[in-house]
Amino acid sequence: MRGNGDDPVRDFLQDANFPRLPRGVMFGIVIVLVGLSMLLTVFYQVEADEVAVVQRFGRYQRQTDPGLHFKWPFGLETVTKVKAQRVLKEEFGFRTEQAGVRTRFSNRSYPEESLMLTGDLNVADVKWIVQYRISDPVKYLFGNRNPRKALMDASQIAMRTTVGDYTVTEVLTERRLEVANEVQQRLQTLLDLYDTGLRVVTVKMQNVTPPSDQVKAAFNEVNEAQQEKERKINDARKKYNEQVPLARGEAERTIAQAEGAQINRVNRAKGDVARFTALLTEYTKAPDVTRRRLYLETMRAILPSVGQMYIFDQEQSSSLLPFLDLKRGGGGLPIAPQKEQ
Structure with missing residues (x-):
């Protein structure tokens, strides 16, 4: 049957000799297509850095976390994925x-x-x-x-x-x-x-x-000066932290030495006062004996440090007599002067 030329598409379909399929086969093909479409539109995957927002007929329904989920097929529910975990x-x-x-x-x-x-x-x-x-x-x-x-x-x-x-x-x-x-x-x-x-x-x-090159250069100098200022302040604080503890330690050491010297001098002075007081008491009791003892003790303290000693005696013809130095031994005995004949 040939078409009349009014509708080319209809004329082509009428002129083409397509094989006619049974109704059962056609129905099966439709069922398979519907099933595939359902499988493709019912499941969806959410990645690890995503959150899915599900809408049903354009209205918000729920959020789903990462993983495999399902929804209503055929566009009844739509899914929008958002990168919620990404910075x-x-x-x-x-x-x-x-x-x-x-x-x-x-x-x-x-x-x-x-x-x-x-x-x-x-x-x-x-x-x-x-x-x-x-x-x-x-x-x-x-x-x-x-x-x-x-x-x-x-x-x-x-x-x-x-x-x-x-x-x-x-x-x-x-x-x-x-x-x-x-x-x-x-x-x-x-x-x-x-x-x-x-x-x-x-x-x-x-x-x-700053916006301009000239102003930028000026502000760069200000910035460098500010940084230099901060650096010098930090250096000064570093030296302060180093020198002040040393000075404090030196001061404490000097004070401790001065206190020790003070205690020593005071104790010596107290000892001298006590000794003088005891000596004064003995002198009051026996002036001659005490005076002679003081003389002898003084000479005993002085004579060992004298290199050579001479004795003056008025009864001798020669008033100058050498004193025998017993520390030198027998080889160094002085010879007494002889009287003139």
């Missing part, structure tokens, strides 16, 4: 073209992100990164239309607000860590307010410089 990163003021051992950055600048005004009305070029995770997959999918854009805008708001509370010197040098911590707190507050389902892991200040 994501956004860059501001610069872009990384290739990460690795030798990271390559883009030469393009992003002044609309990095240039901002400080509290002392100076302009700073601030580059930073934000690392974050998806903490609530439901809010991430349904709470905000574009969570990534909300994160980008909120990060710039938090950074500009915080930098505006500090001077350019503080942002460039000693208070960078404090600025980053404050930005992280403000950013997390904004993300919770916008129902993004994101949690900030960290905010890192990559590079903060």
